Amino acid sequence: MAEKKLSLHLDFHSGLPIYTQIVNQIQNQLANGTLMPGDQLPTVRALAQELRVNFNTVARAYRILDEARIISTQQGRGTYITEILLPYVAEKLRDESLAALTKRYVDEAIRLGFSEREISQMVRDNLKSAKEAKDK
Amino acid sequence: MAEKKLSLHLDFHSGLPIYTQIVNQIQNQLANGTLMPGDQLPTVRALAQELRVNFNTVARAYRILDEARIISTQQGRGTYITEILLPYVAEKLRDESLAALTKRYVDEAIRLGFSEREISQMVRDNLKSAKEAKDK
DNA sequence: ATACAATGATACAATTAGTACAATTAAAGG
DNA sequence: CCTTTAATTGTACTAATTGTATCATTGTAT
Numbered sequence A, B: 001m002a003e004k005k006l007s008l009h010l011d012f013h014s015g016l017p018i019y020t021q022i023v024n025q026i027q028n029q030l031a032n033g034t035l036m037p038g039d040q041l042p043t044v045r046a047l048a049q050e051l052r053v054n055f056n057t058v059a060r061a062y063r064i065l066d067e068a069r070i071i072s073t074q075q076g077r078g079t080y081i082t083e084i085l086l087p088y089v090a091e092k093l094r095d096e097s098l099a100a101l102t103k104r105y106v107d108e109a110i111r112l113g114f115s116e117r118e119i120s121q122m123v124r125d126n127l128k129s130a131k132e133a134k135d136k
Numbered sequence C: 001a002t003a004c005a006a007t008g009a010t011a012c013a014a015t016t017a018g019t020a021c022a023a024t025t026a027a028a029g030g
Numbered sequence D: 001c002c003t004t005t006a007a008t009t010g011t012a013c014t015a016a017t018t019g020t021a022t023c024a025t026t027g028t029a030t
Helices: A018-031 A044-051 A055-067 A087-111 A116-135 B018-031 B044-051 B055-067 B091-111 B116-135
Strands: A071-074 A078-081 B071-074 B078-081
Touching: A018 A044, A018 A055, A018 A087, A044 A055, A055 A071, A087 A116, A087 B091, A087 B116, A116 B091, A116 B116, B018 B044, B018 B055, B044 B055, B055 B071, B091 B116
Parallel strands: none
Antiparallel strands: A071 A078, B071 B078
């Protein structure tokens, strides 16, 4: 069975617990199609070794996703993305992941004292640059 | 993980509270580059032992620095110098910080597969929510 | 003496790691 | 084939590490 590579990047100083970061990133990859229903995830031990964390930390993330019915963990067999991931669930996940990302950004920018105007202008500029870089 | 040594020198007869001395000296080391963003500080217990004070005194100093957003203390994980700490920086650096923050956000959102339209819409929504939360 | 600030003691909570175990699968032996 | 055995995988429970919260003690100024 095709076992996905799952390149996750952890930030050990971000304030977010490791297991939360794993949960979020798997949700993101599911939201943007990097992961598909039926895909097998790395084993808890394999992913733990790759991320240099204890395998129980990965197991905790998997358990959270399992309880949310996003993945299915099966003792002795492995861990898989749930087959029947209804389209609206996928869409919801996708929306939530952008919403969460954006909220972190906006809150941080506001906390740093930037105005609504400054923020939206800077976002516009960056989107424009990103688009030009892509078109080139 | 690189855990800084943090040679602090306390003066128990100076009249300045211990926790204040700890706060000041960490700020100094940050100002002169001895400490850098991302660095892990000693645990409250480790630093307390080194300084021969109660760990709650160190915790108090850390809490003050945390509230000032200079460090980030995380229960169960440790204490780190904040990656982006900038209510304090000069106005010139202020723009650069928003630009950097925004670039990270936009790049990440694009990497996750969201469209320019979705991103700007989500930013608008979040700015609106943030404003309403503030006005309330 | 009283009030208050600083420090210490103790118990707690969150995160991650360690160890032993159970379920499943696959391989080996007959 | 069928049974046994080993390997792989997730689970459960416990321990270790770290910061937090609350209250007691100490010292000093008034």
